[in-house]
Amino acid sequence: MYKSKRISDSTIHRLSLYYRSLAALEKSGHQTVCSKELGKREKLTPAQVRKDLSFFGSFGTRGLGYPVRELKDKIAEILGINRTWNVAIVGVGNIGSALIGYKEFQKQGFHIRLAFDNDQRKIGSLHKGILISDVKELKPLLRKNGIQMVIVAVPAGSAQAVVDEVVEAGVKAILSFAPTNLKVPEEVFLRTENMAIELEHLSFHLAKPYYRRPARP
Amino acid sequence: MYKSKRISDSTIHRLSLYYRSLAALEKSGHQTVCSKELGKREKLTPAQVRKDLSFFGSFGTRGLGYPVRELKDKIAEILGINRTWNVAIVGVGNIGSALIGYKEFQKQGFHIRLAFDNDQRKIGSLHKGILISDVKELKPLLRKNGIQMVIVAVPAGSAQAVVDEVVEAGVKAILSFAPTNLKVPEEVFLRTENMAIELEHLSFHLAKPYYRRPARP
DNA sequence: GCATGTGAATTCATTCACAGCT
DNA sequence: AGCTGTGAATGAATTCACATGC
Numbered sequence: 001m002y003k004s005k006r007i008s009d010s011t012i013h014r015l016s017l018y019y020r021s022l023a024a025l026e027k028s029g030h031q032t033v034c035s036k037e038l039g040k041r042e043k044l045t046p047a048q049v050r051k052d053l054s055f056f057g058s059f060g061t062r063g064l065g066y067p068v069r070e071l072k073d074k075i076a077e078i079l080g081i082n083r084t085w086n087v088a089i090v091g092v093g094n095i096g097s098a099l100i101g102y103k104e105f106q107k108q109g110f111h112i113r114l115a116f117d118n119d120q121r122k123i124g125s126l127h128k129g130i131l132i133s134d135v136k137e138l139k140p141l142l143r144k145n146g147i148q149m150v151i152v153a154v155p156a157g158s159a160q161a162v163v164d165e166v167v168e169a170g171v172k173a174i175l176s177f178a179p180t181n182l183k184v185p186e187e188v189f190l191r192t193e194n195m196a197i198e199l200e201h202l203s204f205h206l207a208k209p210y211y212r213r214p215a216r217p
Numbered sequence: 218m219y220k221s222k223r224i225s226d227s228t229i230h231r232l233s234l235y236y237r238s239l240a241a242l243e244k245s246g247h248q249t250v251c252s253k254e255l256g257k258r259e260k261l262t263p264a265q266v267r268k269d270l271s272f273f274g275s276f277g278t279r280g281l282g283y284p285v286r287e288l289k290d291k292i293a294e295i296l297g298i299n300r301t302w303n304v305a306i307v308g309v310g311n312i313g314s315a316l317i318g319y320k321e322f323q324k325q326g327f328h329i330r331l332a333f334d335n336d337q338r339k340i341g342s343l344h345k346g347i348l349i350s351d352v353k354e355l356k357p358l359l360r361k362n363g364i365q366m367v368i369v370a371v372p373a374g375s376a377q378a379v380v381d382e383v384v385e386a387g388v389k390a391i392l393s394f395a396p397t398n399l400k401v402p403e404e405v406f407l408r409t410e411n412m413a414i415e416l417e418h419l420s421f422h423l424a425k426p427y428y429r430r431p432a433r434p
Numbered sequence: 435g436c437a438t439g440t441g442a443a444t445t446c447a448t449t450c451a452c453a454g455c456t
Numbered sequence: 457a458g459c460t461g462t463g464a465a466t467g468a469a470t471t472c473a474c475a476t477g478c
Contacts, residue, residue, distance in 0.1 A: 008447070012421050016414040020396065034459060041398065046459090047449050054461055062460045063456040079417045080424025087416070098315030104396055104413040110420075149419050173419040179237065179321055181258060189422040193415055196321040197233040198408060199304070200296045202366050202390035203327075204229050205406040207297025225469070251437060263437085264471050271439055279438045280478040 011052050015075050017042045018049070022072035034065035081108050088114040088147045090162050091154035092122055092132055095177050095195075099151060101128045113145050118158075135162070142169035149173045156180035163190075228269050232292050234259045235266070239289035251282035298325050305331040305364045307379050308371035309339055309349055312394045312412075316368055318345045330362050335375075352379070359386035366390045373397035380407075 021041045025033055035046040035053075042049075053059055053071075056078050060066040076082040087110050089096050099105070100112055116135040117123060123134045133141055142150070150166045152159055152174060159178035166174060167188055176182055176192045184190045238258045242250055252263040252270075259266075270276055270288075273295050277283040293299040304327050306313050316322070317329055333352040334340060340351045350358055359367070367383045369376055369391060376395035383391060384405055393399055393409045401407045 006446095009418070010447080012418055013414060015421075016411070016417045019417075036459085043398075045449065047451095048447095050459090050461065051448075058461065060460050061456065062454070063458045065459065078421070078425070080420035081417060085416075085420055085423075094315040094318040098311040099412065101311040102412060104411075105416065108413050108416065110413070110416050148423060149416065151416075173423050175415055175419060181238075181260075189419060191415060191418055193412075194233070194321075195316065195319060195410075196325050196327070197230060198392055198410060199302075199322065199327050199366065199368075200233045200298060200325065201226070201229055201408055202392060202406060203297035203302055204232075204295070206302075206365060206390050208295070223468095227469075253437080262471065264473095265469095267437090267439065268470075275439065277438050278478065279476065280436045282437065 007055055011055065012079070014042070014044065014048070014052050015079055018052070019072060019075045019079065019081075022068055022075065025068045026072060030068050032065040033068050033071075035060075038066075084109040084111055085149055086111060086113045086145060086147045087149045087151060088112070088116065088142060088145070089151045089153060090116045090135060090138065090166070091152065092117040092119075092127055093153060093155075096151070096153035097127055099153065100130055110149070113147060114141055116141075138162070138165050139169045142166065142171060147171060149175065152176040152178055152182075154178055224272055228272065229296070231259070231261065231265070231269050232296055235269070236289060236292045236296065236298075239285055239292065242285045243289060247285050249282040250285050250288075252277075255283075301326040301328055302366055303328060303330045303362060303364045304366045304368060305329070305333065305359060305362070306368045306370060307333045307352060307355065307383070308369065309334040309336075309344055310370060310372075313368070313370035314344055316370065317347055327366070330364060331358055333358075355379070355382050356386045359383065359388060364388060366392065369393040369395055371395060 018038060021038055022033070035049040039046045039049045059071050059074055073082065087105070089099055089112055092100070092115050096115070100115055105112065112130060115127060115130045115132050116138055117132050118135045122132045125132055148171065150171050152162055154162055156178045159176060159180050160182055163174060163176070163182050163184060167184055172188050174184065174188065174190045176190065179194050179196060182190060182192065235255060238255055239250070252266040256263045256266045276288050276291055290299065304322070306316055306329055309317070309332050313332070317332055322329065329347060332344060332347045332349045333355055334349050335352045339349045342349055365388065367388050369379055371379055373395050376393060376397050377399055380391060380393070380399050380401060384401055389405050391401065391405060391407045393407065396411050396413065399407060399409065
């Protein structure tokens with residue numbers, strides 16, 4: 001039962017995977033699913049699935065498995081995606097503009113409410129239905145629109161300045177695509193994504209195949 | 218000296234981080250750096266830095282630290298980014314077109330040579346200097362152009378079919394942005410990125426602040 | 435003295451294995 | 457019988473601590 005143990009990033013990540021499998025199972029009409037089946041779909045052991053879920057409660061029935069619909073809803077609640085979030089994007093370059101149009105975000109309840117840039121040619125124009133505002137207006141607009149998450153997609157050189165403003169506006173969650181280290185206060189949650197690093201994993205494995213890890217069970 | 222131990226994904230990831238810090242240090246004229254300083258920049262312990270590097274050799278000098286330039290070059294060699302790679306992108310939608318224009322890839326030696334789509338309106342047109350080919354031509358064109366890595370940025374529904382073709386063309390490294398589970402043979406290295414999952418980490422922490430992990434040392 | 439490189443110790447994550455419920 | 461939930465066991469990653477060399 002509901003333990004107050006520290007939850008690891010990998011557990012959260014796997015919850016997201018379970019959520020997607022459960023959504024697919026629900027669509028195909030499954031009522032229940034067992035940890036073995038769920039694990040098979042995500043290439044994880046049944047024990048891993050059960051352990052992950054056990055951090056948050058007991059959602060299954062012995063002998064039967066888990067109710068698909070209920071477990072999906074429960075995970076949505078845990079992940080905080082049983083509601084909508086107001087998101088802003090700073091930087092409407094390559095990545096920023098791609099994310100504005102990214103359908104998956106809408107589907108999961110992440111609504112892009114605002115977009116910012118510092119390029120006068122972009123400011124004031126519409127991009128996929130979103131008005132692009134001047135980044136000078138960042139702080140007041142974040143506040144006024146009740147933005148809860150900000151995606152930073154500006155060049156490395158301007159990222160820290162943007163992040164500082166975002167923090168000052170009271171936003172507690174930031175996802176950065178700028179390839180640089182950023183400082184935020186303790187209470188702000190920051191994740192940094194770097195697409196180039198993903199490709200470096202590939203090149204590492206191509207360059208040094210003998211380091212390659214064996215396939216998961 | 219050079220141990221043949223299995224290298225974890227997290228170690229590879231950190232090598233990429235070190236590489237970036239070293240590049241910055243080199244630019245600012247530093248000749249040497251110690252594990253403490255490098256660790257501080259990446260929010261890691263000095264021991265972690267030394268251990269990571271020790272998997273691949275001994276690059277430092279006791280009492281002094283590591284030679285910035287040399288260590289950077291060594292890591293580039295380990296990561297396989299001391300050379301260029303031929304990359305193709307399949308799917309010129311939001312994500313795909315963003316990646317075609319993503320400057321960091323070029324900088325790291327990842328050259329986007331080909332782009333594919335199934336939309337007749339896009340096929341034959343230029344996108345940021347890259348000709349968009351018909352995805353029907355995928356297999357022969359990958360072969361003819363010596364493509365070593367493929368980035369899959371198509372909708373979930375068509376991703377497996379694309380991946381199958383890519384595998385048949387002999388490509389051994391795939392980075393997928395499709396939000397779905399993909400099957401590849403043992404010898405093909407596949408990584409799946411999911412932007413929505415990144416946002417779910419944020420919402421998890423916003424929704425349940427009491428689960429939040431303490432800041433790293 | 436200073437900082438690396440590395441076994442040993444520790445912490446964290448995963449898997450095992452089984453009691454307990456349906 | 458079938459499958460969950462969970463302590464115990466194992467395995468992996470990180471940190472400690474110190475011998476070694478500049």
